[in-house]
Amino acid sequence: MRASQYLISTKKESPADAEVISHQLMLRAGMIRKVASGLYSWLPLGLRVFRKVEAIVRQEMDRSGALEIMMPVVQPADLWEESGRWGQFGPELLRINDRHGREFCLGPTHEEVVTDIVRNEIRSYKQLPANFYQIQTKFRDERRPRFGVMRTREFCMKDAYSFHIDSDSLQQTYDLMYQTYSTIFDRTGLVYRAVLADTGSIGGSVSHEFHVLADSGEDAIVFSSESDYAANIEKADALAPSEPTAPAIEEMAELATPGVHTINQLCDFIDTSADKTLKALIVSAEDEEGKTQLYGLMIRGDHELNEVKAQRALGLETEVTFATEEQIKSTLNCSPGSIGPVNLNLPIVVDNWAAQLSDFVCGANRDGYHLTGVNWQRDCGEFTVADIRNIVAGDPSPDGKGVLEIKRGIEVGHIFQLGTKYSEAMKANVLDENGKDRAMSMGCYGIGVSRIVAAAIEQNHDDNGIIWPESIAPFQVAIVPINMHKSELVAETCLTLYNKLVSAGYEVLFMDEPKARLGGMLADIELIGVPHRIVIGERGLGEGNVEYRNRREPENQHIAMDKLDDFIAENIIN
């Protein structure tokens, strides 16, 4: 590609509303432009990268035996009513009416549509297993789009759905997808990890997420120092403490603690450490009858609540949210900073590690007071004990090997075993070998194509711009002439090299603007992140060589003209 025929729309300064580095660099490099909150256009340069990622995903999905299809973005409400999700999905599902007033939604995912296809097309167990995928735009009306194309409302996802006669077959395809995903992320050149994950609102049992490791990641993932154990923090079990609760020694006493509302203030006030205190959290959720109910959750002062675990421990279908200050005040007659388990008239769940405390400090359910010397058996009423806290670094690994460390990750892929959730709801049955109807088992497998582009930048950049992995770079090589308009020799040499590389199949960016200045061209090439660059000038040609620089290296190499072909063949992957 000749730069003079292309749109290289770079900027020196990054727009004020870009916070994370990938967003800034994508804007500065001229890859994307914002249209509205969470909606982006892809400019030619950005789209080249996007297509590279897409091609890798498509090749590996095809290689796995999955069949590509394309389903509509706009989906009829009746399919969603069949699965029960029309009512379950919140405002994230963008609902629209057509000219006849019929209800539709913009597809955030395609379980319903694909299940409808398969129940109509597949009748016999002999046609299974089957795996269908598409690479297509999804729409989710996110509460808060952010971080450029990392979290948008409209985004591109590869979504695949597999169908099986039984769970063994599902497990096989699941394992195959796990392998396929590993190959895909290997090929993108990113540092990633597969981790155990919670299944969330999609439903199902077994699930893994694929995370690109980056400090800016939105998710916390935990790893064992000694084994392969890795999990999303939502999912990682905290082992119960091995030491028993120490016997009660102190008497329970009420202590006036004016102005103390937080654990930190409490620790300062009575000069203790947070792991000797108890933190009481009040959450609100709908019980089985759909009534809003408050629950008391007790964790050690230095721990954090894990809401997914809490929901499970409470045996609830709907998600739990923190109770508002008004809810707490009207129900308990005290403010959120003064709550404790003693005489608390709510269902109570105590974390394993909080349950191990003795002679601890907690709120007195009375503003301005705390209790000291509290002990569970002696002083508190009924409660249940469960794992409801987040892992902290240094906790023992659930598999018993090593301790856990925590890193940040960007979720770029997620695979699920759905079981028969959708096939039963939508009556997607096949005849088994005995001629009996059986609901198919399903798996689903997603990859965020546009998100991979941003994640790649998060993981590969420096002060000068993007450093693309070779496999997804928009161009492989840049040719930069010096004073081409003045030197026939330079112009001639560049053009010859350009034509030769293009016909050899390389993707080349030729900076052929005659009057462009060297500094500007080099800055653009570095910002855009082209992995290889060749600078050609009269001075070097006079000595019989050109300058080569790898985007990852700080220094130039002089390459003799007569060795250039060999050098390129050896150093630039094609």
Next chain:
RNA sequence: CGGGAAUUAGCGCAGCCUGGUAGCGCGCCUGCUUUGGGAGCAGGAUGUCGGGGGUUCGAAUCCCUCAUUCCCGACCA
């Protein structure tokens, strides 16, 4: 959806407190000189100061209101 902030030229910002002819840097256009890491000189174009309402002789500036956007908390590729 709650809490905070922002909105002035394509981009980054000043001006607002204390009302009185719309500014700076980058970018863009023209010409000349330059050209080994974002050039110099000269000339030029571009604004309903986010929208609406109010106060005032007069509003970018003060008041009200709406909208949009970003940041911090609960969801997900």
